[in-house]
Every structure is written in structure tokens, then in C-alpha cells.
Amino acid sequence: DDSKRFDNVTYQPVHRQLLDFKIKNPHSIGLWTKNAGDPVDIRDTVTINSDQFSNQLLIDTISTLDGERIPERVVHAKGTGAFGYFEVTHDVSKYTYADVFNGVSKKTPVVVRFSTSLQPVGGSDVSREPKGLAVKFYTEEGNLDILCLSTPVFQFRDPMTVREVLHGFKVNPQSNIRLDFTSAVDLLTLRPSLAHNAFWVMSDFGVPDGYRRMDYFPIHTFEIANKYGETHYVRFHFRTEQGVAILTSVQAAAIQAVDLDYYNRDLYNAIDSGKYPSWRLEMDVMTRHDIQKVDFDPFDVTRLWKNGTFHTVPIGKLVLNKNVENLFKDVEQAAYSPANLVPGIPGPVDFLFRGRRTFYRDTQNYRLGRNHNKILVNMPLYEKTYVRDGTPPTRLNMRNAPNYYPNSFHGPVPYVDERRPLKKLEVLENNAVDVEPLWYFYNHIIKDEDQRLRFITNVAVPLAQVTPPVVQRLLKLLFLIDEDLATRIRAAYEVALVAQQAATLVPTPSIEYPGNIPTTQEVPKHNTTEIPKS
Numbered sequence: 466d467d468s469k470r471f472d473n474v475t476y477q478p479v480h481r482q483l484l485d486f487k488i489k490n491p492h493s494i495g496l497w498t499k500n501a502g503d504p505v506d507i508r509d510t511v512t513i514n515s516d517q518f519s520n521q522l523l524i525d526t527i528s529t530l531d532g533e534r535i536p537e538r539v540v541h542a543k544g545t546g547a548f549g550y551f552e553v554t555h556d557v558s559k560y561t562y563a564d565v566f567n568g569v570s571k572k573t574p575v576v577v578r579f580s581t582s583l584q585p586v587g588g589s590d591v592s593r594e595p596k597g598l599a600v601k602f603y604t605e606e607g608n609l610d611i612l613c614l615s616t617p618v619f620q621f622r623d624p625m626t627v628r629e630v631l632h633g634f635k636v637n638p639q640s641n642i643r644l645d646f647t648s649a650v651d652l653l654t655l656r657p658s659l660a661h662n663a664f665w666v667m668s669d670f671g672v673p674d675g676y677r678r679m680d681y682f683p684i685h686t687f688e689i690a691n692k693y694g695e696t697h698y699v700r701f702h703f704r705t706e707q708g709v710a711i712l713t714s715v716q717a718a719a720i721q722a723v724d725l726d727y728y729n730r731d732l733y734n735a736i737d738s739g740k741y742p743s744w745r746l747e748m749d750v751m752t753r754h755d756i757q758k759v760d761f762d763p764f765d766v767t768r769l770w771k772n773g774t775f776h777t778v779p780i781g782k783l784v785l786n787k788n789v790e791n792l793f794k795d796v797e798q799a800a801y802s803p804a805n806l807v808p809g810i811p812g813p814v815d816f817l818f819r820g821r822r823t824f825y826r827d828t829q830n831y832r833l834g835r836n837h838n839k840i841l842v843n844m845p846l847y848e849k850t851y852v853r854d855g856t857p858p859t860r861l862n863m864r865n866a867p868n869y870y871p872n873s874f875h876g877p878v879p880y881v882d883e884r885r886p887l888k889k890l891e892v893l894e895n896n897a898v899d900v901e902p903l904w905y906f907y908n909h910i911i912k913d914e915d916q917r918l919r920f921i922t923n924v925a926v927p928l929a930q931v932t933p934p935v936v937q938r939l940l941k942l943l944f945l946i947d948e949d950l951a952t953r954i955r956a957a958y959e960v961a962l963v964a965q966q967a968a969t970l971v972p973t974p975s976i977e978y979p980g981n982i983p984t985t986q987e988v989p990k991h992n993t994t995e996i997p998k999s
């Protein structure tokens with residue numbers, strides 16, 4: 466028995482997935498059927514020398530294979546997921562009446578998706594870019610989706626900028642080069658709000674050592690409300706209980722050369738071995754009064770809140786204890802939307818968030834179809850709507866219930882949420898770019914000379930690929946931020962240019978094959994030596 470033979474061999478859980486299946490299912494899981502359910506005859510599984518047009522198995526096989534791909538996510542395309550729960554550890558009822566965060570020790574099931582942000586589906590996990598965590602809480606009051614990045618600041622405040630960033634930072638339309646640094650730096654210097662997030666990404670924080678080893682931030686300032694209708698303004702943070710760990714660019718390059726799935730592997734192995742990763746969820750809180758007094762815009766997603774203006778409140782714990790069963794079912798078809806909020810969490814009020822309310826629905830309608838909330842992984846615990854028909858899955862389509870509202874025939878009815886805040890906050894945002902957070906990052910968030918040196922090298926090395934006028938514009942921007950930073954990057958850039966030139970002088974040490982690739986086979990010559998007559 467195979468499963469016994471491998472008992473003493475140590476495989477990583479990712480390598481023994483099939484063996485684990487076999488151990489769980491000591492016999493075949495059943496008869497193989499065609500797509501409509503009729504059993505497959507073994508003679509139809511081979512088609513050579515047969516009437517292929519009469520072979521429904523062949524037709525089913527090829528036509529479904531042809532349709533296997535759906536559009537990949539326009540961002541955050543590469544990712545993986547897991548199941549788990551969220552447990553409330555502290556009483557936060559004075560801040561929010563959201564059921565999911567009320568009642569110490571209450572557990573809510575979750576499905577999460579971790580992602581890289583700019584990689585295509587088959588890309589590299591240890592690429593230098595923000596990483597994502599999306600959490601879907603299946604609460605009693607509907608799905609709450611909280612989407613986070615590994616950087617505590619975002620790139621821009623105006624949703625209009627998003628397409629330019631994805632075009633400028635993803636693949637070049639002619640050269641097919643992923644992350645063309647000329648377009649990235651060009652855009653960044655013309656839209657300097659992007660620089661703060663870029664500083665985080667180019668620093669040690671840009672390549673964490675696995676999805677388990679980083680903190681995650683929803684970034685936006687959320688409005689939350691308690692049962693008296695009082696509001697607070699909060700920034701949530703998921704703090705890793707595995708400890709923050711980073712990879713240097715050199716380490717990441719070495720890993721990337723052999724393993725594009727380094728993060729996926731680490732997460733799967735950890736969960737499968739019972740080392741369940743967890744994060745503490747906490748929130749930095751300001752009152753309505755506080756936000757009017759501070760000397761910075763607390764809704765600005767491109768900057769951090771200043772110490773002394775808020776207090777931090779622990780909420781609970783996110784624990785992941787189950788690997789997904791099927792990547793397509795549980796991860797690819799998952800539709801996380803920041804607009805999926807619940808009573809007690811009215812949500813962010815800034816302009817970027819308002820944009821995001823529409824984008825995710827729209828992109829998921831395109832990617833998964835208009836009924837994407839009826840796909841298994843996205844289905845809320847309870848749902849009764851007046852939505853009907855459309856592209857499958859429609860599930861029971863509300864059976865024979867009335868399909869218009871209002872009606873006098875006992876269709877679903879709305880409720881009155883008396884706790885809902887009466888006043889709506891209107892926020893106006895400034896379009897100016899403040900370089901102070903960038904100065905602060907370089908001088909205070911970067912803690913020591915080693916970190917500073919790695920940051921400078923990470924910025925300077927790719928600059929050698931960028932056209933000189935664009936580099937000059939970047940150096941000007943850096944001078945506005947901090948003279949020491951700009952001087953050191955300029956010096957490191959000059960070294961990088963020389964190193965790049967030197968690299969072109971050294972021939973690539975590839976191995977030559979003599980002649981063309983053979984496309985015919987030599988007839989082996991037989992030994993014609995005559996056998997001596999005895």
C-alpha cells in the first residue's frame with residue numbers, strides 16, 4: 466500500500482497533498498461520469514482509431530477545458546486563501562454596535578485571501594510590492610469584507626489615479642517588460658502622492674518573509690457607530706502574532722529563482738501542520754471632536770496619524786485553521802468588496818472609498834458575473850432579496866416569493882435601524898502633496914543605518930534602467946524631501962550606472978551547443994568487422 470510506504474518520509478505538506486487525499490479515501494471516490502452524469506465506459510477514454518464524433522466524453526472534455534479560464538483580477542491577481550474564525554477578545558460596544566465585534570468570545574467564521582498586488586496569476590510571491598489581505602466575515606448581519614494592504618498608507622486619494630498607476634506600474638504595452646521603471650518613476654514624479662507608499666515598498670517593508678509574517682492595514686479612516694448613534698473615527702490594524710519578518714532584495718532574488726510560490730507554500734504548510742497563523746485586530750480611535758482639532762487630515766490615506774491624537778483599542782483575534790479545499794471554488798471565485806459593510810460600521814467617508822464602492826462591484830460583475838454573491842464562497846449566512854434571474858448561478862432564485870417591493874403578499878420587509886447615526890459627515894479633501902511624511906519615513910521609520918542603506922540601494926539600482934531626465938526629476942523631488950537622502954541616492958545611482966555598464970562588458974556565460982538542434986535521428990552503424998574464422 467503506497468500510503469504506508471511513505472510513512473517515514475518527510476514531505477512538506479504542499480508535496481503530500483495527493484497522498485493525504487489517498488489516505489483519507491482508501492478506495493476510489495466513485496464512478497467517473499460525463500458532464501451530464503452518465504457513467505464513463507473505459508473504452509471511451511481512448512479515442513485513437515475510434516469514431517471521435519460519437520465520443521461524448523471527448524467532446525465534454527475538450528469543450529470544458531477550452532472554457533477553464535476566467536479573467537484574472539485586474540490587480541491582486543496572484544493569491545491564495547484560507548478559512549478560519551474571528552474571535553472577539555475585548556468589549557468595544559461603546560464604539561460600535563456591529564454584532565460581529567460585540568460579545569467577548571463570540572466567534573465568526575471567515576474566509577481570507579492573501580495576495581500580491583501587481584503580479585499576474587503565475588507571478589512571484591516575493592516581488593517588491595504591497596501585499597494584500599482580504600477578510601470576509603460571515604456575520605449574522607451579512608458579509609463584512611475588510612480589505613487590507615501590508616503598507617499603512619495608500620498611493621493616492623483620488624480614485625481617478627488608479628488606472629494610471631496600474632498602467633504605469635504594470636506591463637509595458639510594447640516591450641512586454643513587467644514593471645517598466647521608466648514609466649513607474651515618470652508617473653511617480655508627476656503624481657508625488659505616490660511617493661510615500663513607494664518609500665514603504667522600497668524599504669525593508671517591501672518584501673516580508675511570508676504572508677504570516679506581516680501586519681495588514683485597511684488604511685481608510687472608518688466611521689463606526691455605537692447603539693446611541695455616536696460616531697468614532699478609526700483606523701483598523703491586523704497585527705501579526707508570528708512577528709514581523711522581512712527578506713532583503715538579495716534573499717528575495719535567490720528565492721524567486723527557484724520558487725515563485727514561496728508565500729503560498731509557507732501558508733499552506735503552516736496551516737496543514739497545525740501552526741495556525743493569527744493576527745490581533747485593533748483600532749486607533751478618534752472622536753468626532755478629535756478629528757476637528759488635529760493639524761493634519763485624518764482621512765488622508767497617504768499619511769499616518771500622529772501620535773498623541775488617538776488611543777488604541779484591541780478588538781479581537783483572527784485565526785486561520787483550515788486550508789482551502791479547492792483554489793478555484795474558494796479563492797478565485799471569492800469576491801471581496803470594501804462596500805460589503807454591516808450595521809454599526811457605516812464605513813469610510815473619503816473620496817477614494819466612495820470610488821471603491823463602485824469599482825469592486827463592477828470588476829466582479831465582469832470577472833464573475835452579476836450573480837457573484839450567489840457563488841458558494843460569497844454567499845452570506847442569510848439573504849432574501851428582490852434580485853431575480855441573470856447569469857447563473859441563480860440558485861433557488863427566491864422560488865415563488867413576490868418579486869417586487871412594496872407588496873402586500875408577505876415578501877421580505879426592511880427594518881428600522883434606530884441606532885443608525887442621524888448626522889452624515891461630509892469631508893472635503895486637499896489635493897496638495899505634503900513631503901513631511903516622506904521626510905519622517907526616511908529619518909524616523911527607518912530605524913538604523915543598515916535599513917537606510919538597503920532602502921537607498923533598492924531605490925538606486927533600478928534607476929539605472931530609467932531614462933536620465935526622469936531620474937533628474939526624481940532627484941529634484943528627493944532634494945525637496947531630504948538633502949541627505951537625495952545626495953546618497955544620487956551617489957548610489959552613479960555606482961549603479963557603472964555597475965550596469967560593467968555588466969554589459971562581461972559575456973553572458975551560457976553554454977553553447979555545437980550546431981543546430983537535431984531534428985532527425987542518426988541510424989546507428991553496426992560493427993562490420995568480420996569475425997575471424999577459426
Ligand code: HEM
Nearest residue numbers: 538541578597598599612613614624627683684801824828
Ligand atoms: C481607487 C482605489 C482602488 C481601486 C480602484 C482598487 C481596485 C481593485 C480591484 C479592481 C481589485 C480586484 C477585485 C476582484 O477582481 O475581485 C482589487 C483587489 C484588492 N484591493 Fe483594491 N483598489 C483600490 C484601493 C485599494 C485599497 C486602498 C486597498 C486596501 C487598503 C485595496 C486592497 C485590495 C485588496 C486586498 C484586493 C484583493 C482582494 C482579493 O483578494 O480578492 N485596494 N482592488
